[in-house]
Amino acid sequence: MAEKLLEANDVSVDFRINNEYLKAISGINLTINRGKVLALVGESGSGKSTFATSIMGLHNPEYTKVSGSIKVAGKELVGLSEKEFDDYRGVSVGMIFQDPLSSLNPLMKIGDQIAEAITVHDKNNPEVKNRVRTLLNDVGIDEEKRVADQYPHQLSGGMRQRVMIAIALANEPDLIIADEPTTALDAIIQAQILELIKDIQKKKDAGVLLITHNLDVVSELADDVAVMYAGQIVEKGSVEQIFENPKHPYTRSLLKADPNNVRPGEELYSIPGTVPSLAEMDFNKDSFLQRVPWLDEKVVNADVPEQMEEVEPGHFVRGTAWKDFSFDDVNRNED
Numbered sequence: 001m002a003e004k005l006l007e008a009n010d011v012s013v014d015f016r017i018n019n020e021y022l023k024a025i026s027g028i029n030l031t032i033n034r035g036k037v038l039a040l041v042g043e044s045g046s047g048k049s050t051f052a053t054s055i056m057g058l059h060n061p062e063y064t065k066v067s068g069s070i071k072v073a074g075k076e077l078v079g080l081s082e083k084e085f086d087d088y089r090g091v092s093v094g095m096i097f098q099d100p101l102s103s104l105n106p107l108m109k110i111g112d113q114i115a116e117a118i119t120v121h122d123k124n125n126p127e128v129k130n131r132v133r134t135l136l137n138d139v140g141i142d143e144e145k146r147v148a149d150q151y152p153h154q155l156s157g158g159m160r161q162r163v164m165i166a167i168a169l170a171n172e173p174d175l176i177i178a179d180e181p182t183t184a185l186d187a188i189i190q191a192q193i194l195e196l197i198k199d200i201q202k203k204k205d206a207g208v209l210l211i212t213h214n215l216d217v218v219s220e221l222a223d224d225v226a227v228m229y230a231g232q233i234v235e236k237g238s239v240e241q242i243f244e245n246p247k248h249p250y251t252r253s254l255l256k257a258d259p260n261n262v263r264p265g266e267e268l269y270s271i272p273g274t275v276p277s278l279a280e281m282d283f284n285k286d287s288f289l290q291r292v293p294w295l296d297e298k299v300v301n302a303d304v305p306e307q308m309e310e311v312e313p314g315h316f317v318r319g320t321a322w323k324d325f326s327f328d329d330v331n332r333n334e335d
């Protein structure tokens with residue numbers, strides 16, 4: 001049996017807004033095995049970061065409720081105190097954020113920040129300096145001595161992201177979460193950083209949760225894909241299943257709207273409508289159907305079975321409306 005590094009079962013997150021709790025994600029079931037990359041995709045506002053943040057224990061408990069079960073390397077995280085989360089964070093799981101500049105301390109030298117990430121958990125380690133250099137080397141920085149003495153603003157965006165990755169790796173976590181790790185970088189640097197994440201993942205045999213809007217990146221890096229819409233997983237499976245045999249109309253729409261697929265001279269398809277706000281969400285329905293203009297109201301408003309349907313081994317789809325869809329339907333006009 002493959003070792004499960006992440007097991008999320010029936011995970012929900014509610015945010016308190018104006019004294020009322022609103023659900024942002026609901027019923028999330030996802031697993032990542034050792035050595036595997038799971039890509040989480042979906043439009044802006046679908047709940048991807050809300051899920052990632054719950055694994056890191058970074059939601060403010062004063063206005064956030066996380067329920068269900070999230071196990072990392074077998075350890076239950078839901079219900080941990082902040083102190084317990086502090087001991088866990090960075091040790092079993094490391095996170096790479098989109099914007100390194102806002103996550104790094106502007107007043108602290110790079111070497112000291114990496115050392116801090118190590119020493120938080122092993123304060124008297126005499127080898128810290130060496131370890132910092134090794135980490136910088138691991139993320140492809142050759143001039144590790146010079147870089148260790150610099151401040152974040154003295155580095156390029158790509159270098160800063162490498163430093164962030166070094167920090168995420170400081171304690172050799174089994175699980176790495178990368179939330180849009182390359183969005184702020186230009187194309188060449190993006191490719192280098194992704195290559196780096198892939199190398200590290202292979203070398204450490206880590207599990208990776210990769211959140212990205214770039215489906216090319218997904219097809220290159222991911223083993224499995226989960227598609228999120230309006231706070232729920234609407235489809236999941238292997239990367240081949242999702243790309244070659246997409247079932248849910250949302251998955252099909254996302255693939256069709258992929259800018260990597262647009263041919264020269266062709267206009268890029270954009271999905272009509274928008275992702276619902278938290279107040280508008282209905283977790284008993286297949287929310288995406290509201291954005292399919294030609295669908296019958298009865299179909300749109302039908303309640304959806306709680307369990308996803310397994311359409312082929314390991315390939316799961318939410319709801320039933322997809323059964324009536326052909327691939328061309330995504331394209332269909334109202335007439």
Ligand SMILES: Nc1ncnc2c1ncn2[C@@H]1O[C@H](COP(=O)(O)OP(=O)(O)OP(=O)(O)O)[C@@H](O)[C@H]1O
Binds near residue numbers: 045047050277
């Ligand atoms: N702390 C919060 N308080 C209230 N609402 C929140 C909070 N964080 C996120 N939300 C809401 O939850 C929903 C999901 O947001 P989330 O950031 O998880 O989406 P996302 O899929 O990561 O989007 P993006 O691709 O833009 O990063 C959105 O409607 C967002 O406004």
Ligand code: NI
Binds near residue numbers: 048049050179
């Ligand atoms: Ni996000």
